Amino acid sequence: MSDAPGRVGSAARSVRLAIKSVLPKRLFGRALMIIVIPLILLQVVSAWIFYDRHWDTVTWRLSVSVTGDIANVIEQLRRDPDAREEIFRAVRRNQELDLALYPGEILPNQQNELSGLLETLLAAAMEERVRRPFVIDSQSRDEQVIIHVQLKDAVLTTAVPRSRLFSSTTYIFILWMVGTSLVLFAVASIFMRNQVRPIRRLARAVESFGKGREPEEDFKPEGALEIRQAAGAFNLMSERIRRQVRQRTDMLSGVSHDLRTPLTRMKLQIAMLGETPETRELSANVSEMEKMIQDYLTFARGEGGEKSVECDLGQIVADLGSKWQAGGIALDCHVEGKIVTWLKPNALRRCIDNLIANASRYGTQVWVHAGRRGQAIEVLVDDNGPGIPEEEREDAFRPFYRLDRSRNPSTGGTGLGLSISRDVARTHGGDIFLEDSPHGGLRARVRLPI
Incomplete structure (x- = not known):
């Protein structure tokens, strides 16, 4: 006889695992990160170019303009010292500079330490245009930058509005950069959500098919061309x-x-x-x-012809335990409350019944335990029999395979019990594993996804 049901279950499980490997639970977040990271890098590069080139150049030109006005005032004072008040009024009115002259004052010989790009560029412009000793104070006033210049017999103090040294394009650039980034991020989020939605539907359809469940609605290919091709291939x-x-x-x-x-x-x-x-x-x-x-x-x-329905697996296990106990088998059955899930009840009943029959045939005591374990359901069937050597446990699932050492050929049945049970488990998207039992015999662990 063919083992097609087992191959079908294995194929469906492989497809489901392949889809899950392509579509993790956080695919949408990772897809957004693929968009967000280049976007952030673009903004960082743009900001670096702006501050390194544009902002630096604009600040330098503004500094040169201010120092040029100061140099012009110094030149006028040298030519006509008696017109000082008139010169100061004209400069205050036209260049927005507040000037004050302190005769007899002398600046300290030690220049204060420059801090920031503004003071550095302003100092360079002063050395280029004014060419006199100076002191820059950008900390004492919030709205102005104070520049002290040493003249021949006095100190010229100039209060420069910060608006003359800063460009408003800096804030406009930042607003445009942040605004366009938010718009692009919103558009990308909508686009990625629309692209990820059909992939998630495909993953749910594959998962339902791998668990032997009928889809709630017809799955229609949609989304990008590659996604439609994958969905069409899955439907076929x-x-x-x-x-x-x-x-x-x-x-x-x-x-x-x-x-x-x-x-x-x-x-x-x-x-x-x-x-x-x-x-x-x-x-x-x-x-x-x-x-x-x-x-x-x-x-x-x-x-293969049975439909999946939502039922209580715990009740199925309890009923089987009662049936075997009524038949005179020493069986200890424990179910951890209600275990409601989608499954094929008759097929799963046959699966667990085969495992209990196998355990009771080779052991004097059988233990059955069912409960939830994370995102899965486990049914454990233990016995105190001779068990199966570890190297032969996988072979025990082969159809018509007979174990010579640990199982008696004359009482071992047709050799199909474990094969049928594994096929049923895999039809539900799960599997069966053989392990050492804590009671000294063999443990059959049935693990089914929820």
Whole structure:
């Protein structure tokens, strides 16, 4: 028989994991970071160029203009010392400079330490245009910069408005830079949200398909060309898988009917022969053959036709525990409250039932535990039997595989119990793992995503 259901579950799980690797939970934030980081770098480069070139040049020219006015005042005072008041009034009115002359004053020989770009450029302009000892004070007043210049027999003090030394284009540039960045960020956010939305829908559709659930609505390709291509490929893949499962299920249903018909005739013929040791042996062989055929068909079919519904997994586990306890099996069952999720109830019941049957066949005590573990559900089935060597645990899931050392071939069944259980778990998007049990035997861990 084919193991197509297991391959289908594995393929769906691989596609789901591939989509998740492309679409982490924080994809939208990371996509925005891809836009934000270059935007920030662009603003940093623009600001650097502005301050290093434009602002530096403009500040230098403003400084040269102010120092040129001071040099002009000094020249006028040298030519006509008696017109000092008239010169000061004209300069105050036209150049917005407040001038004061202090005869007999002498500046200190030590120049104060320059701080900032403004004082540095202003000092350079003073050395170039005025060429006299000077002191710059940009700290004592908020609205003005004070410049003291040593003349021949006096000190000329000039109060320069800061507006003459600063360019308003600096603030305009910053406002435009921040404003356009916010607009670009908003547009990029809307664009990325529209692009990420179809990828998230594709991820949800793949995840639902990998868990064996029917989509709530038809998934339609939308978004960018690459996303539409990926969505179209997913739709084609899912339809092929569903069609393959339906065809295989229909074919196996026919095979099941064809095989059961001759077996039924054989049972009737044996019954007509009467009760003899030979007929009892033949009847037992026919019953065994019927059970084997049923196991084979169940394995090949993989419960592919059952729909996923929202139900309580804890109740399923509790019902199975009660059934096995009523059958005389020493079983300890514990369920951590209600565990409501989407699953195929009959298929999952068969999965856990096979694991309990396997544990009870080789152990004298069975423990079953079910509960939530983060974003997954786990069902643990433990026994105190001989267990399975670690190197053979993966082989135990192979169809018709028989363990010679730890399992008795005459009582080990058809070798399909673990294979059927793993196929069911993988159909739900999960898996089964074999581990050492704390009770000394084997632990089967069924892990299903929520």
